[in-house]
Amino acid sequence: MDRNSITGLLLITLILIGFWFINKPSQEQVEAMRQQRDSLRMVEMLEEERRLSEEVRKEAEATPVSLTDETVTITENDTVQQQRARQMYGQLSPFVSGEQEFFTLENEKIIMTFTNKGGRIYSVELKDYKTHEGEPLILFEGENNKFGFSFTHNTRVFNTNDLYFDVQSHSDSIIVFQIATEQNESLRFRYTLPEDEYMTGFAIQTQNLRNLMATPRGTIDINWHVEMPAFELNRTQEQPNTRLYYKYHLSDVDNLRPGRNDSESIRTPLKWIAFKSQFFSSIFIAEETFTGAYLSAVQEENEYSTFLSYKTAEALVPVDFSLNQEHRFNFYFGPNHYYTLNSYGKDLEFNRLLPLGWGIFGWINRFAVIPVFNLLENRIASYGIIILILTLLIKLVLFPLTYKSYISTAKMKVLKPQIDEINERIPKDKALERQQAVMGLYKKAGVNPMGGCLPMLLQMPILIALFRFFPASIELRQEAFLWANDLSTYDSIIDLPFNIPFYGAHVSLFTLLMAITNIVYTKMNMEMTQSTNQMPGMKGMMYMMPVMFLFFFNSYSSGLSYYYFISTLITIFQTIIIKQFVDEKKLLKKIQANQKKPVKKSKFAQRLEDMAKQQQQIKKKGKR
Structure with a gap:
């Protein structure tokens, strides 16, 4: 055997040993497999017990001394039949028939x-x-x-x-x-x-x-x-x-x-x-x-x-x-x-x-939504009105977040001309430098680019909690409101003669209204947030969400679709009202005043600047 063959065998051996170590099951996996074997053994024991019981039962039914055996003639009296039954079933013979x-x-x-x-x-x-x-x-x-x-x-x-x-x-x-x-x-x-x-x-x-x-x-x-x-x-x-x-x-x-x-x-x-x-x-x-x-x-x-x-x-x-x-x-x-x-x-x-949800979603339902819902239920007969009041209360609690989100979005909107100027001045191939300039603009203006997203993220646990609450709520079962006969299931206004994949064979009006209000709200948001043109495909993606909701919620609880519909509708009205009280010109002047003040660089901004300098130095060395 030459040196190459020996080297090859050693390499193959090392690869197999390494493969064995990599795929060696952990202690948890070994324990899980052991429990699975024990479970299978238990199932096999129970199945064997059932099989033996069935064999004994069939044997008993086939035995000539059975009470129902055709060999027992009608001439035998009750005493003989009782004796035969006792031989077959013992002391339980009086209870087998x-x-x-x-x-x-x-x-x-x-x-x-x-x-x-x-x-x-x-x-x-x-x-x-x-x-x-x-x-x-x-x-x-x-x-x-x-x-x-x-x-x-x-x-x-x-x-x-x-x-x-x-x-x-x-x-x-x-x-x-x-x-x-x-x-x-x-x-x-x-x-x-x-x-x-x-x-x-x-x-x-x-x-x-x-x-x-x-x-x-x-x-x-x-x-x-x-x-x-x-x-x-x-x-x-x-x-x-x-x-x-x-x-x-x-x-x-x-x-x-x-x-x-x-x-x-x-x-x-x-x-x-x-x-x-x-x-x-x-x-x-x-x-x-x-x-x-x-x-x-x-x-x-x-x-x-x-x-x-x-x-x-x-x-x-x-x-x-x-x-x-x-x-x-x-x-x-x-x-x-x-x-x-x-x-x-x-x-x-x-x-x-x-199924109220795990973690924070279950806590919101158990300690907030259900107590408020129960309080309203004891005073109001219509569950449609109860859902409306519950929605108003939730939107009232969340209004500070909604207002903050709008102000942040408005600031981004008035900064759009300056962001466009940065994008034109700095070419696309210098993405890090462009990002650094935009972040510097935000810092001087006193604008948090995540200010519009964070309030929405804080609202998500409530939205998800209610997504679990309404379909599980027996209080809504067979309760009618407007055209919906049962708020616990879908509100069909048209029954289709055919089934549409992923949609169903009916049209839910509350789901349709929910999708329409989401499209309107998405349009309002897109008009407010068009501060950059770096992600042109995002617009289409945002409009796809309401369409997906239309398919997803069509067979869901109409109470849930009704809640999302009026919740989005209230948000639209809140946005219109806030817009009337927010002067974008004054907001721009305030931002411009902030830009004139000296700004201390944050650690994050300093890191971005250092990274940009390092990138420029690397490019200079490459050109040499």
């Missing part, structure tokens, strides 16, 4: 229907709300909702969701379902519905179940599955807001990724699990904690389906059937209303179900 019955608990807010099959909630209706079609708003109903846990008895797998419970007691606010044997073994599901509440109490009571029930890992895996129906007019906005949230015990609130199929296996304690739609939620809350959970969300791809997504939660609860225990939980079935959610305790953090 029966007739489904329904029971109701009702208060001022909700109607809950229960079924003895599974001893579970069959449906929940919110009395104060309707669907966009005017139908009763039912969060879930029938077989679209499953709730129960699996266990083994007599070598067979059962699920409480399929067993027929007896009703031990039933009153106006309490219903108790039970499975009880002659050996004083019992499993009870107890539901309580207080007056004027969205919160329902739920308890699992066990007594002497050691020989009747057994579960793997010393836990019961409560399986809750709901097919989430559509309630609103605008499916494209409702479906992304139909999510699965969960709260870690003594920690933060998290959710599965919206808009896609997702699942999560969680091995740390959880406080609650929520199936959330755009304006309503079903929340399962542990009095203590769930020790872990497997969570899954599957999106409905058919846009014509009555369902939006399918949520599943398998919550793990430690249980010891050798002891008599009571495991307490709660259900919240109600609106995503900020103060209603907060009324159940800030430590539960139900209000995090509202």
